[in-house]
Amino acid sequence: MSTAKLFTPFHVDRLLLANRIVIAPMCQYSAEEGRMTDWHVIHLGHLALSGAALLTIEATAVTPDGRITDGDTGLYSDDCESAMGRTLDSVRRWSDMPIAIQLAHAGRKASTKAPWKGRGQIAPDQPHGWLTEAPSPLPFASGEHPPRSLDREDMRRVRDAFADAAGRAARLDLAAVQIHAAHGYLLHQFLSPLANRRDDEYGGTLENRMRFPLEVFEATRAAFPAGRPVSVRVSGTDWAEGGWDIEQTIAFAQALEQRGCSAIHVSSGGLTPAQKVPTGPSYQVPLARAVKQAVRIPVVAVGLITEFEQAEAILGTGDADLIALARTILYDPRWPWHAAAHFGARIKAPNQYLRSQPSHVAHLFEGSGG
Numbered sequence: 001m002s003t004a005k006l007f008t009p010f011h012v013d014r015l016l017l018a019n020r021i022v023i024a025p026m027c028q029y030s031a032e033e034g035r036m037t038d039w040h041v042i043h044l045g046h047l048a049l050s051g052a053a054l055l056t057i058e059a060t061a062v063t064p065d066g067r068i069t070d071g072d073t074g075l076y077s078d079d080c081e082s083a084m085g086r087t088l089d090s091v092r093r094w095s096d097m098p099i100a101i102q103l104a105h106a107g108r109k110a111s112t113k114a115p116w117k118g119r120g121q122i123a124p125d126q127p128h129g130w131l132t133e134a135p136s137p138l139p140f141a142s143g144e145h146p147p148r149s150l151d152r153e154d155m156r157r158v159r160d161a162f163a164d165a166a167g168r169a170a171r172l173d174l175a176a177v178q179i180h181a182a183h184g185y186l187l188h189q190f191l192s193p194l195a196n197r198r199d200d201e202y203g204g205t206l207e208n209r210m211r212f213p214l215e216v217f218e219a220t221r222a223a224f225p226a227g228r229p230v231s232v233r234v235s236g237t238d239w240a241e242g243g244w245d246i247e248q249t250i251a252f253a254q255a256l257e258q259r260g261c262s263a264i265h266v267s268s269g270g271l272t273p274a275q276k277v278p279t280g281p282s283y284q285v286p287l288a289r290a291v292k293q294a295v296r297i298p299v300v301a302v303g304l305i306t307e308f309e310q311a312e313a314i315l316g317t318g319d320a321d322l323i324a325l326a327r328t329i330l331y332d333p334r335w336p337w338h339a340a341a342h343f344g345a346r347i348k349a350p351n352q353y354l355r356s357q358p359s360h361v362a363h364l365f366e367g368s369g370g
């Protein structure tokens with residue numbers, strides 16, 4: 001019997017997670033007009049067989065101009081909702097893994113090329129480009145077409161779009177919603193003094209900069225069924241002089257906790273090209289630890305977590321309650337199986353694959369994944 005914490009169950013609100021491994025949201029740039037395609041059945045389908053506790057659907061835009069690229073998924077129309085519903089039906093036929101969704105608006109980082117097409121902004125007058133919007137008319141990188149500054153009416157529209165998308169997510173029976181307030185996208189742009197130069201009650205002091213992201217949280221929380229988690233993904237720091245930092249992140253996490261936030265997922269960076277990120281194994285874990293020490297709600301650590309003992313140590317030392325994997329699980333979609341084998345734990349696998357259990361790890365599989 002394994003004693004690894006990685007394979008102990010955990011509750012986030014009323015959602016029961018079978019272990020501590022969650023799959024982080026990952027954009028696939030493979031949607032059409034916001035609608036999921038067959039690629040999403042393949043991508044989400046294979047990850048849903050991995051034995052992780054939770055699968056998070058990629059950053060899904062709440063408005064068309066909130067998409068990072070024109071290949072992003074959206075949840076802003078009936079067409080988007082039906083396409084996602086079809087994908088979920090296929091995946092759920094063969095896996096009972098709970099599925100969450102990350103709701104997002106890219107703000108000034110919208111209207112870009114997919115990574116394999118060279119990233120970078122597409123100007124509004126170019127094919128597949130559009131005028132972006134942000135708290136202040138400051139472009140992400142110098143030389144880019146600046147965003148349009150959001151007025152109060154625009155902000156109400158964006159806030160309501162988050163709530164509408166959460167309502168659609170509830171109809172799709174998604175297990176949890178994660179609000180994207182990290183990586184330099186719209187809500188992070190409101191938080192960071194490097195992107196927010198507003199002189200109204202949504203800019204200036206920390207309290208003012210947090211105001212819009214907190215309003216979005218409250219509207220989203222109200223639109224999603226009670227007991228089903230609404231979490232927030234934050235950047236713990238901009239890694240840049242004069243920017244958002246861990247002290248402000250802690251204040252934001254506490255404000256979210258007071259408003260009923262279910263968990264905080266701690267990432268970092270993405271706000272400015274001037275960032276100096278000290279990447280390396282577990283490089284964001286100290287940020288998760290700092291948040292964990294300041295709140296009572298669950299905290300998720302992410303970023304270059306690749307090894308089984310490394311993941312176990314993050315949980316064992318109490319730095320975080322859950323670990324999230326992105327590139328690690330794309331590279332090795334059976335990472336949770338291998339981790340379970342390493343720790344002598346049991347894990348769920350689909351019936352069709354039960355015969356793959358290696359003879360030296362008898363009792364690895366629990367059986368039916370469906």
Ligand SMILES: Cc1cc2nc3c(=O)[nH]c(=O)nc-3n(C[C@H](O)[C@H](O)[C@H](O)COP(=O)(O)O)c2cc1C
Pocket residue numbers: 024025026027028058059102180182183233267302303304305324325326327328329
């Ligand atoms: C292909 C890819 C797509 C990503 N898309 C998203 C996304 O939609 N939303 C998000 O918050 N982070 C996104 N990220 C960041 C990951 O969720 C994760 O935070 C980051 O890659 C660090 O974890 P890792 O070292 O396990 O990859 C993406 C990362 C990759 C590699």
